[in-house]
Amino acid sequence: MVSPVGLTVQQTCAAIRSGISSFTEIDGIVNRSGDSIFVGQVPSIEDVAACARTKQIAEKTLQDVLFHFPKSELAGRPIVLCLLTKDNARPGNSLEVDKEIPALIKRMGLSSRTTIRSYPHGNAAGIRALADANSTLKADPETIVLLLGVDSLLDIQALAYLEADDRLKGPRQPRGVIPGEAGACIVVESEQRALARRARIYCNVRGIGHSQEKAPVGSDAPCLGDGLTQAIYLALEMARWGKAEVGEVYCDLNGEAYRAHEWMLALCRTLDDPTVTHPADCIGDIGAAFVPFLTGVAAMAFEKGYATSSKAIIFCSSDFGMRGCVCLEPPSGNT
Helix, strand or coil: CEECCECCHHHHHHHHHHCCCCCEEEEEEECCCCCEEEECCCCCCCCCCHHHHHHHHHHHHHHHHHHCCCHHHHHHCCEEEEEEECCCCCCCCCCCCCCHHHHHHHHCCCCCCCEEEEEECHHHHHHHHHHHHHHHHHHCCCCEEEEEEEEECCCHHHHHHHHHCCCECECCECCCECECEEEEEEEECCHHHHHHCCCCCCCEEEEEEEEECCCCCCCCCCCCCHHHHHHHHHHHHHHCCCHHHCCEEEECCCCCHHHHHHHHHHHHHHCCCCEEECCHHHHCECHHHHHHHHHHHHHHHHHHCCCCCCCEEEEEECCCCEEEEEEEECCCCCC
């Protein structure tokens, strides 16, 4: 995990739990009113261009997760790398699957036979990837699935996209988005295979649901929260959880009125009164990195013992309609 408040999982999760934020003025860019633009920027990366930043963030994130994974396992098992990136319709830079990812895989020492899957669905990309990972592991429990989410909204085109729709946070738009950037990667494998190699399991995925919202942000139609409601319902149904059982929610709420409205509509239909954690308060909107990032935040809460519930959900909403939800529990036998 690489974020504006930490270059490791431990640093980042400790900062978020403490409510530490890291917002700075972006150099040389102002909004239409001449006001400074505040962003969540990963420290220690010198390149200004977003394309260079995302490459460095991706490499550091993947390098960190592979460092902790046994080399013998990587050499002898099928590997699927799911690359989570921005929505194709959102302007700005993104990692190029055909050019940059094969080179990255080679530098990381992964086999050239590694299967690469691309998920250009923004904030909810990881939900679709987890659903596919579930099917892959059922077909072949030996597979290792890596979910790598990398995104930067510090790209000039991404900033212009937010500014054009009056979504960029500033003095004239207090309920707007603070652009952020981050990278997060999680290892997903079958429980039986993880237990067999005596792996340290951080959490179990119990339910996955995704849907499409017909009135996403910027739409002329009113948002009724149907897409997010459906995604949560599907995940709870798969997990066989009742709405009163969910005690914690980790989500990508980013300060926009639209997103708060959507969540309130879905909440009153699907859950009771969970504790809600939204790290955008500390790091800004990190786009396609959100799902593995939030999974890591929830997993650390289970691991360190400060989670207030043994049942948690993650939900994310992409700008262009995709909605997703995942149900998480501590490893079997833990409370």
